[in-house]
Amino acid sequence: TQLLEQSPQFLSIQEGENLTVYCNSSSVFSSLQWYRQEPGEGPVLLVTVVTGGEVKKLKRLTFQFGDARKDSSLHITAAQPGDTGLYLCAAPTFTSGTYKYIFGTGTRLKVLA
Amino acid sequence: GAGVSQSPSNKVTEKGKDVELRCDPISGHTALYWYRQSLGQGLEFLIYFQGNSAPDKSGLPSDRFSAERTGGSVSTLTIQRTQQEDSAVYLCASSSFPRGKASYEQYFGPGTRLTVT
Numbered sequence: 001t002q003l004l005e006q007s008p009q010f011l012s013i014q015e016g017e018n019l020t021v022y023c024n025s026s027s028v029f030s031s032l033q034w035y036r037q038e039p040g041e042g043p044v045l046l047v048t049v050v051t052g053g054e055v056k057k058l059k060r061l062t063f064q065f066g067d068a069r070k071d072s073s074l075h076i077t078a079a080q081p082g083d084t085g086l087y088l089c090a091a092p093t094f095t096s097g098t099y100k101y102i103f104g105t106g107t108r109l110k111v112l113a
Numbered sequence: 114g115a116g117v118s119q120s121p122s123n124k125v126t127e128k129g130k131d132v133e134l135r136c137d138p139i140s141g142h143t144a145l146y147w148y149r150q151s152l153g154q155g156l157e158f159l160i161y162f163q164g165n166s167a168p169d170k171s172g173l174p175s176d177r178f179s180a181e182r183t184g185g186s187v188s189t190l191t192i193q194r195t196q197q198e199d200s201a202v203y204l205c206a207s208s209s210f211p212r213g214k215a216s217y218e219q220y221f222g223p224g225t226r227l228t229v230t
Contacts, residue, residue, distance in 0.1 A: 006155075031216040042117070042204050042221025043156070050216060088155060092216060098169040100146070101219065103156040 003027075004089055004104035012110045016078050021107045023089035024071045030092060032065055032072045033101070037086040079111045115139070117222035119205050125228045126195055134190045134225045138207030145182055146208075146219065147190050149174075151201045159203075162188065163210065195229045202226050 007022045023032065031050040035043035047056050049065035049072060056063045060083075062075040076083055089104040118137045126132050138145050143164045148156040158172040162182040173179070177195075182188040192199055206219040 004155075033216065033218075041223050042206070043219075044221070045218045048216045048218075090219075096169070096171065098161060098163075098171075100158065100161050100169065102158065103148075106155040 004091060004102060006087075006089060006104040006107050008107060009105065010108050010110075012112065013079055015080055015111055015113050019076050019079060019109070021074045021076075021087055021109070022071065023073070023104050025091070026070065027091075028069050030069070032069075033090045034063055034072070034074055035088045035090060035103075037088060038084075043086075043088055076109075079109075081111045081113050084109060084111050117205060117207055117220050119203075119222035119225050121225060122223065123226045123228075125230060128197060128229055129194055131191065131193045132195055132227065134192075134203050134205075134227070136188045136190070136205030136207075136222060138186065138188070138205070139220055140186075142207035142209050142220070143185070144208045144210050144217075145188050146206045147180055147188070148204045148206065149201045150204055150224070156204065159190070192227075195227075197229050200227055200229045 005024050013019055031048055033048045034046045036046055037043040047063045049063055052067045052069045054065045060077045064073050087107045090101045092101050117139055120135045124132055145162040147159040149159055150156050160173055160180045161169040177193045180190045202224040204221055204224045206221045208217050208219045
């Protein structure tokens with residue numbers, strides 16, 4: 001069974017602090033995605049990384065795909081209250097002829113003003 | 114443009130009753146997914162429709178759960194004889210399925226919050 005473990009599960013920080021969220025697996029993936037979900041809404045895609053070692057930046061968010069394509073990290077610089085939400089990683093799997101995504105366990109972030 | 118819509122947004126039902134949850138995907142998207150999310154946790158895959166292919170039902174937790182997709186568009190998730198452990202947010206997502214690409218984006222609806230009392 002392919003699993004995506006995220007850590008930490010919960011994180012509460014003050015505005016302006018930096019943080020890193022991790023997504024780990026024992027499986028190798030062809031790509032990995034990060035989504036953010038706000039209360040009462042569905043997840044929204046932030047980024048897709050496809051190459052081992054790839055680094056992508058989205059304003060204050062930096063995403064990295066591990067060299068072995070088994071793990072990924074999300075680093076937020078100078079967090080703001082608007083960054084509050086549930087962060088989910090997702091990776092594609094191909095089993096029994098079906099190509100679909102599995103999602104990580106999630107990291108719930110709260111940024112205090 | 115219109116995104117994925119789901120109805121109802123909230124549903125409270127008594128244990129043992131049947132419920133139907135509806136999903137309207139983005140027009141033209143061939144793939145449709147149902148997920149279950151408990152207590153703001155990660156997403157649990159339920160079922161996947163892709164075009165005219167047979168659906169992947171491998172994530173349905175029991176035979177009380179079923180889903181259909183009519184005309185390749187609207188989908189309905191039905192839960193029969195609901196139990197308290199069925200209480201969760203049910204999310205629907207749709208996507209196009211670009212051949213040759215390593216990944217694709219799923220567009221999610223806002224979800225239906227189901228509470229079984």
